[in-house]
Amino acid sequence: MLGEPELRRIAEAALSASAADQTEILLFTEGGALTRFANNHIHQNVEENNVRISARVVLGKKIGVATSNDLADTSVKGLVERATNLARHQVANEDFKSLPFSERAPSIEAFVESTARCGPEERASVVGRICEASRSAGLTAAGAFKTASEEVAVANSLGTWQYSRQAQADINTVIMGSTGSGYSGRVSTDVADIDGDAIGAEAVEKALMAQEPRSLEPGTYEVILQDYAVADLLDFFGYLSFGGLAYQEKRTFMAGRIGEKVMGENVSIWDDGLSGETPPQPFDFEGVTKKRVEFITDGVARGVTWDSYTAGKEPSDQETTGHALPAGSTFGPIPMNMAMQEGQSSLEEMIASTKRGLWVTRFWYTRPVHPLNVIVTGMTRDGTFLVEDGEVKYPVRNMRFTQSYVEALNHVDAISQRRSLQPAIIGRSLVPALKIGSWEFTGQTETQT
Structure with a gap:
């Protein structure tokens, strides 16, 4: 240094x-x-x-x-x-x-x-x-x-x-x-x-639980997403939906919907580089002090990130929010310190309240299918389990899903009180675990390795 x-x-x-x-x-x-x-x-x-x-x-x-x-x-x-x-x-x-x-x-x-x-x-x-x-x-x-x-x-x-x-x-x-x-x-x-010790114990416990997975028919299931999986949701919202350039080019579901309800009332998502919730970065790559940006508040769309260039193109007196990428980038402003509001539940309570669903550790190889509506396809990985009548029954083979992340956050049944810091595409995010009432699985792996 x-x-x-x-x-x-x-x-x-x-x-x-x-x-x-x-x-x-x-x-x-x-x-x-x-x-x-x-x-x-x-x-x-x-x-x-x-x-x-x-x-x-x-x-x-x-x-x-x-x-x-x-x-x-x-x-x-x-x-x-x-x-x-x-x-x-x-x-x-x-x-x-x-x-x-x-x-x-x-x-x-x-x-x-x-x-x-x-x-x-x-x-x-x-x-x-x-x-x-x-x-x-x-x-x-x-x-x-x-x-x-x-x-x-x-x-x-x-x-x-x-x-x-x-x-x-x-x-x-x-x-x-x-x-x-x-x-x-x-x-x-x-x-x-x-x-x-804690990291090893967590991964060992999950690995032992995941042995001898069974096949499960694709379809629509309740899901319990651990924080590792929820981080993927915020990644795609930040990457596809919460930037000023995407908003101006109408490439995001947020375009034309500021002030409207777009997610469940129990969902709030924001970006704050000064709060200390995530590793702070007090200014962006053109030297502007970061501002807190509320993306979703109680399910209502509130705003997106801006840099000086995209803000200057707005007909109103829009100011930069301090989210510029380095000069030469064509991607536009994006969030780097995202957080999702915690709830009152726990992972154990989510499992106990599930009639029939899947407990998912994390996602893998996720890719956008329809960026506007944040429809994403990907695989579950490193521990996926069938839950019936409030109990974990057995591990299942990794499942492929194709799901609108926007639609998923319209059906959040429970949010964990505990949140964890997770890596993001750029920066870090602070996320809880979620129980979601409907998630579309479209296939499964033939073998498990």
């Missing part, structure tokens, strides 16, 4: 080298180490450190972007020159208004020194406890444990300066028997929260 003073020096040197109308400099430093394991043994330790600098320059309404991983003074100057030359050869973007100015974001510490400095011995200690739990049960564990730190800094010629640093530990494991498997994972800014 280079530290704020050095990153600011580099950014100011880059800005000074620019003769453009407006200039933005985005800086990353990244350091990450990964321990991989399989067959109850560690087989790989890797570490990577990198830096990136991106320059966005504006000439009238022409924009050029260039990126490098060389922070030497001559290279930084050359980077700005390349971005400027690219801008000269672009077609003017008449929808572009200006780079944004933002006051300094609140300082929210998400950097834990012990996480950033976590070495292979410490990761091996955690992994060793998982592998020992697996080995003792006659099972086989595989997975990965990553610890990382990063810095992000943004400066522009309008006077914006932002800096933050963050550390994170992320572990997941699949523990396998001959005919079934179990899963467990954790994410935290503090590596001390990663409990190898």
